[in-house]
Amino acid sequence: MGSSPVVELNGLGRRFGERAALEGVTLTVPAGATVAVLGPNGAGKSTLLRILAGLLRPTEGVAQVLGSKLPDEGWAVRGRVGFLAHEPMLYRELTARENLAFHAGLFGVARERVDEVLDAVGLGARAGDRVAELSRGMTQRVSVARAVLHDPEVLLLDEPVANLDPGAAAQVAPLIGAASGRTRILTSHDPDAAVAEADLVLALRDGRAVYAGAAADVDLAGLYA
Ligand SMILES: Nc1ncnc2c1ncn2[C@@H]1O[C@H](COP(=O)(O)OP(=O)(O)OP(=O)(O)O)[C@@H](O)[C@H]1O
Numbered sequence: 001m002g003s004s005p006v007v008e009l010n011g012l013g014r015r016f017g018e019r020a021a022l023e024g025v026t027l028t029v030p031a032g033a034t035v036a037v038l039g040p041n042g043a044g045k046s047t048l049l050r051i052l053a054g055l056l057r058p059t060e061g062v063a064q065v066l067g068s069k070l071p072d073e074g075w076a077v078r079g080r081v082g083f084l085a086h087e088p089m090l091y092r093e094l095t096a097r098e099n100l101a102f103h104a105g106l107f108g109v110a111r112e113r114v115d116e117v118l119d120a121v122g123l124g125a126r127a128g129d130r131v132a133e134l135s136r137g138m139t140q141r142v143s144v145a146r147a148v149l150h151d152p153e154v155l156l157l158d159e160p161v162a163n164l165d166p167g168a169a170a171q172v173a174p175l176i177g178a179a180s181g182r183t184r185i186l187t188s189h190d191p192d193a194a195v196a197e198a199d200l201v202l203a204l205r206d207g208r209a210v211y212a213g214a215a216a217d218v219d220l221a222g223l224y225a
Contacts, residue, residue: 004067006031006154006183007052011061013207014047021047023207024061029200031153034184036194036215039204040224045187046086048204049156052185053083065154079107082152084160084176088143092132096123096142099131100149107150117145122171136163141172148175157186191220 007029014022022044029035037045050056051063054074062069068076083089090099100114118127121141131139140163147155160176161169174180178197188194195201201218203211211218 005029005064006033006066007035007185008064009061012048012051012058012063013060014044014051014056015059020207022051022058022204025202025204025207025209025212026061027200027202027209027212029183029185031183032181033199034178034186034197035200035202036191036198037185037187037202037204038191038194038220038223039210042206043204044207045204046158047207048202049083049085049158049185049187052156053081053085054078055083077154079150080152081154081156082147082150082182083156084143084147084158086158088131088139090131090139090142090146093130095128095130096134096145097127099142100146103146103149109150113149117149117175118142120171120175121145122168137165137168140164141168144172144176148180153182155180155182155184155186157184159187159189191223195220 005028009025009027012022012025037048039045051058052065054071057071066077066080096118097114104111104114118124121144123141126138131142155176157176195215195218198215201211201215202209203223
Protein backbone atom coordinates (compact mmCIF):
# COMPACT_ATOMS: atom_id res chain seq x y z
CA MET A 1 0.00 0.00 0.00
CA GLY A 2 2.97 2.30 0.67
CA SER A 3 2.06 5.94 1.05
CA SER A 4 -0.92 5.92 -1.33
CA PRO A 5 -3.94 7.67 0.14
CA VAL A 6 -6.47 5.57 1.99
CA VAL A 7 -9.43 7.75 1.03
CA GLU A 8 -9.66 9.99 -2.03
CA LEU A 9 -12.65 12.15 -2.84
CA ASN A 10 -12.77 14.15 -6.02
CA GLY A 11 -15.69 16.41 -6.83
CA LEU A 12 -17.90 14.04 -4.87
CA GLY A 13 -21.61 14.74 -4.89
CA ARG A 14 -24.92 13.15 -4.07
CA ARG A 15 -28.36 14.44 -5.01
CA PHE A 16 -31.70 13.32 -3.68
CA GLY A 17 -34.04 14.58 -6.37
CA GLU A 18 -33.56 18.34 -6.52
CA ARG A 19 -31.64 18.49 -3.25
CA ALA A 20 -27.85 18.33 -3.26
CA ALA A 21 -26.95 16.57 -0.01
CA LEU A 22 -23.27 16.68 -0.99
CA GLU A 23 -21.60 18.69 -3.73
CA GLY A 24 -18.06 19.04 -5.10
CA VAL A 25 -16.22 17.55 -2.11
CA THR A 26 -12.52 16.90 -2.65
CA LEU A 27 -10.24 15.43 0.01
CA THR A 28 -7.19 13.17 0.29
CA VAL A 29 -6.69 11.17 3.47
CA PRO A 30 -3.32 9.51 4.19
CA ALA A 31 -3.00 6.23 6.08
CA GLY A 32 -3.44 6.55 9.82
CA ALA A 33 -4.99 10.02 9.69
CA THR A 34 -8.13 11.09 11.54
CA VAL A 35 -10.61 13.30 9.69
CA ALA A 36 -13.29 15.20 11.61
CA VAL A 37 -16.33 15.82 9.42
CA LEU A 38 -18.19 18.75 10.93
CA GLY A 39 -21.21 20.87 10.09
CA PRO A 40 -24.74 21.66 11.19
CA ASN A 41 -27.71 19.28 10.97
CA GLY A 42 -28.33 18.32 7.37
CA ALA A 43 -24.87 19.42 6.16
CA GLY A 44 -24.19 16.07 4.49
CA LYS A 45 -22.01 14.29 7.05
CA SER A 46 -23.94 11.03 7.20
CA THR A 47 -24.40 11.07 3.43
CA LEU A 48 -20.61 11.17 3.03
CA LEU A 49 -20.09 8.29 5.46
CA ARG A 50 -22.76 6.19 3.77
CA ILE A 51 -21.05 6.71 0.41
CA LEU A 52 -17.70 5.68 1.93
CA ALA A 53 -19.36 2.59 3.43
CA GLY A 54 -20.53 1.63 -0.06
CA LEU A 55 -24.19 1.97 0.94
CA LEU A 56 -25.00 4.99 -1.20
CA ARG A 57 -24.05 5.67 -4.79
CA PRO A 58 -22.54 9.08 -5.59
CA THR A 59 -24.34 11.02 -8.30
CA GLU A 60 -21.21 12.95 -9.28
CA GLY A 61 -17.46 12.72 -8.80
CA VAL A 62 -15.35 9.93 -7.41
CA ALA A 63 -14.89 8.27 -4.01
CA GLN A 64 -12.04 5.79 -3.61
CA VAL A 65 -11.21 3.78 -0.50
CA LEU A 66 -7.98 1.77 -0.36
CA GLY A 67 -7.68 2.17 -4.12
CA SER A 68 -11.15 0.83 -4.90
CA LYS A 69 -13.79 2.99 -6.52
CA LEU A 70 -17.12 3.07 -4.70
CA PRO A 71 -19.58 1.58 -4.88
CA ASP A 72 -18.69 -0.59 -7.89
CA GLU A 73 -15.47 -2.00 -6.44
CA GLY A 74 -16.71 -1.87 -2.86
CA TRP A 75 -16.68 -5.66 -2.58
CA ALA A 76 -12.87 -5.52 -2.65
CA VAL A 77 -12.59 -3.36 0.46
CA ARG A 78 -15.66 -4.25 2.53
CA GLY A 79 -13.63 -6.47 4.84
CA ARG A 80 -11.11 -3.67 5.43
CA VAL A 81 -13.62 -0.98 6.42
CA GLY A 82 -15.64 -0.73 9.63
CA PHE A 83 -18.79 1.39 9.80
CA LEU A 84 -20.32 2.68 13.00
CA ALA A 85 -23.52 4.19 11.69
CA HIS A 86 -25.92 6.65 13.22
CA GLU A 87 -28.46 3.83 13.57
CA PRO A 88 -27.28 0.68 15.34
CA MET A 89 -27.62 -1.67 12.30
CA LEU A 90 -28.22 -4.58 14.67
CA TYR A 91 -30.98 -7.19 14.84
CA ARG A 92 -32.96 -6.22 17.93
CA GLU A 93 -34.41 -9.69 18.48
CA LEU A 94 -30.99 -11.34 18.45
CA THR A 95 -28.57 -11.23 21.37
CA ALA A 96 -25.43 -9.12 21.25
CA ARG A 97 -23.40 -12.29 20.76
CA GLU A 98 -25.68 -13.58 18.00
CA ASN A 99 -25.46 -10.27 16.16
CA LEU A 100 -21.69 -10.37 16.22
CA ALA A 101 -21.55 -14.06 15.33
CA PHE A 102 -23.65 -13.26 12.28
CA HIS A 103 -21.18 -10.58 11.19
CA ALA A 104 -18.23 -12.83 12.03
CA GLY A 105 -19.68 -15.28 9.52
CA LEU A 106 -20.04 -12.58 6.87
CA PHE A 107 -16.47 -11.38 7.34
CA GLY A 108 -14.86 -14.79 7.81
CA VAL A 109 -13.79 -13.87 11.34
CA ALA A 110 -13.07 -16.58 13.95
CA ARG A 111 -15.92 -17.10 16.45
CA GLU A 112 -13.58 -16.57 19.44
CA ARG A 113 -13.18 -12.99 18.33
CA VAL A 114 -16.86 -12.30 19.13
CA ASP A 115 -16.52 -12.71 22.90
CA GLU A 116 -13.09 -11.08 22.86
CA VAL A 117 -14.55 -7.91 21.31
CA LEU A 118 -17.67 -7.94 23.53
CA ASP A 119 -15.34 -8.16 26.55
CA ALA A 120 -13.26 -5.30 25.17
CA VAL A 121 -16.31 -3.01 25.05
CA GLY A 122 -17.32 -4.09 28.57
CA LEU A 123 -20.36 -6.09 27.55
CA GLY A 124 -19.16 -9.59 28.30
CA ALA A 125 -21.72 -10.04 31.08
CA ARG A 126 -24.63 -8.95 28.84
CA ALA A 127 -23.53 -10.79 25.68
CA GLY A 128 -26.48 -13.18 25.95
CA ASP A 129 -29.11 -10.41 26.19
CA ARG A 130 -31.27 -9.45 23.24
CA VAL A 131 -30.30 -6.05 21.81
CA ALA A 132 -33.92 -4.92 22.38
CA GLU A 133 -33.30 -5.25 26.13
CA LEU A 134 -30.09 -3.23 26.22
CA SER A 135 -29.81 0.46 27.09
CA ARG A 136 -28.83 2.91 24.35
CA GLY A 137 -25.27 3.14 25.56
CA MET A 138 -24.98 -0.64 25.76
CA THR A 139 -26.39 -0.88 22.23
CA GLN A 140 -23.79 1.65 21.10
CA ARG A 141 -21.10 -0.56 22.64
CA VAL A 142 -22.38 -3.52 20.61
CA SER A 143 -22.25 -1.33 17.51
CA VAL A 144 -18.64 -0.42 18.30
CA ALA A 145 -17.83 -4.11 18.74
CA ARG A 146 -19.46 -4.87 15.41
CA ALA A 147 -17.54 -2.09 13.66
CA VAL A 148 -14.13 -3.41 14.77
CA LEU A 149 -14.90 -7.13 14.77
CA HIS A 150 -12.94 -7.75 11.55
CA ASP A 151 -10.05 -5.47 12.62
CA PRO A 152 -10.59 -2.97 9.79
CA GLU A 153 -7.89 -0.59 8.56
CA VAL A 154 -10.43 2.16 7.98
CA LEU A 155 -13.14 3.26 10.40
CA LEU A 156 -16.17 5.32 9.46
CA LEU A 157 -17.60 6.66 12.70
CA ASP A 158 -20.89 8.56 12.80
CA GLU A 159 -20.95 10.25 16.21
CA PRO A 160 -19.06 7.37 17.83
CA VAL A 161 -19.39 8.41 21.45
CA ALA A 162 -23.06 9.43 21.27
CA ASN A 163 -24.89 7.77 24.18
CA LEU A 164 -21.65 6.63 25.82
CA ASP A 165 -20.85 7.67 29.37
CA PRO A 166 -17.28 8.92 29.97
CA GLY A 167 -16.16 5.52 31.29
CA ALA A 168 -17.53 3.72 28.24
CA ALA A 169 -15.96 6.28 25.90
CA ALA A 170 -12.59 5.65 27.54
CA GLN A 171 -13.14 1.90 27.34
CA VAL A 172 -13.77 1.89 23.57
CA ALA A 173 -10.97 4.36 22.81
CA PRO A 174 -8.31 1.66 22.19
CA LEU A 175 -10.65 0.15 19.58
CA ILE A 176 -11.88 3.24 17.75
CA GLY A 177 -9.73 6.10 19.08
CA ALA A 178 -6.60 7.63 17.58
CA ALA A 179 -4.50 5.00 19.40
CA SER A 180 -6.19 2.27 17.36
CA GLY A 181 -3.83 3.17 14.50
CA ARG A 182 -6.69 2.99 12.01
CA THR A 183 -7.49 5.64 9.43
CA ARG A 184 -10.62 7.30 10.79
CA ILE A 185 -13.35 9.45 9.29
CA LEU A 186 -15.60 10.65 12.10
CA THR A 187 -18.55 12.97 12.49
CA SER A 188 -19.27 14.83 15.67
CA HIS A 189 -21.51 17.46 17.16
CA ASP A 190 -18.74 18.34 19.60
CA PRO A 191 -16.49 20.28 17.20
CA ASP A 192 -13.83 21.27 19.72
CA ALA A 193 -13.30 17.69 20.91
CA ALA A 194 -13.34 16.38 17.33
CA VAL A 195 -10.81 18.95 16.07
CA ALA A 196 -8.56 18.17 19.04
CA GLU A 197 -8.28 14.52 17.99
CA ALA A 198 -8.18 15.13 14.22
CA ASP A 199 -5.38 15.62 11.71
CA LEU A 200 -7.75 16.93 9.04
CA VAL A 201 -11.08 18.71 9.16
CA LEU A 202 -13.79 18.65 6.52
CA ALA A 203 -16.35 21.29 7.39
CA LEU A 204 -19.59 21.00 5.45
CA ARG A 205 -22.44 23.42 5.01
CA ASP A 206 -25.40 22.63 2.79
CA GLY A 207 -23.39 19.78 1.29
CA ARG A 208 -20.42 21.91 0.27
CA ALA A 209 -16.96 21.93 1.84
CA VAL A 210 -16.34 25.28 3.49
CA TYR A 211 -13.00 23.98 4.80
CA ALA A 212 -10.94 20.93 3.93
CA GLY A 213 -7.46 20.93 5.40
CA ALA A 214 -5.27 20.68 8.46
CA ALA A 215 -7.06 20.54 11.79
CA ALA A 216 -4.42 22.86 13.22
CA ASP A 217 -5.49 25.70 10.89
CA VAL A 218 -9.26 25.34 11.03
CA ASP A 219 -11.46 28.27 12.00
CA LEU A 220 -14.98 27.10 12.77
CA ALA A 221 -16.37 30.58 13.36
CA GLY A 222 -19.67 30.87 11.54
CA LEU A 223 -19.97 27.19 10.65
CA TYR A 224 -22.95 26.67 12.95
CA ALA A 225 -24.35 30.21 12.82
N1 LIG B 1 -32.56 9.18 1.72
C1 LIG B 1 -32.71 10.50 1.60
N2 LIG B 1 -33.67 11.02 0.82
C2 LIG B 1 -33.82 12.36 0.67
N3 LIG B 1 -33.02 13.27 1.27
C3 LIG B 1 -32.03 12.80 2.05
C4 LIG B 1 -31.83 11.41 2.26
N4 LIG B 1 -30.75 11.25 3.10
C5 LIG B 1 -30.35 12.49 3.40
N5 LIG B 1 -31.09 13.42 2.77
C6 LIG B 1 -30.93 14.88 2.84
O1 LIG B 1 -29.58 15.18 2.60
C7 LIG B 1 -29.15 16.27 3.43
C8 LIG B 1 -27.94 15.84 4.22
O2 LIG B 1 -28.34 14.86 5.20
P1 LIG B 1 -27.30 14.11 6.14
O3 LIG B 1 -28.04 13.09 6.90
O4 LIG B 1 -26.13 13.69 5.34
O5 LIG B 1 -26.87 15.32 7.11
P2 LIG B 1 -25.97 15.30 8.42
O6 LIG B 1 -24.93 16.35 8.25
O7 LIG B 1 -25.51 13.94 8.72
O8 LIG B 1 -27.04 15.79 9.51
P3 LIG B 1 -27.22 15.50 11.11
O9 LIG B 1 -26.18 16.33 11.79
O10 LIG B 1 -28.59 16.05 11.36
O11 LIG B 1 -27.11 14.04 11.35
C9 LIG B 1 -30.37 16.66 4.27
O12 LIG B 1 -31.00 17.75 3.66
C10 LIG B 1 -31.23 15.42 4.22
O13 LIG B 1 -32.59 15.75 4.35
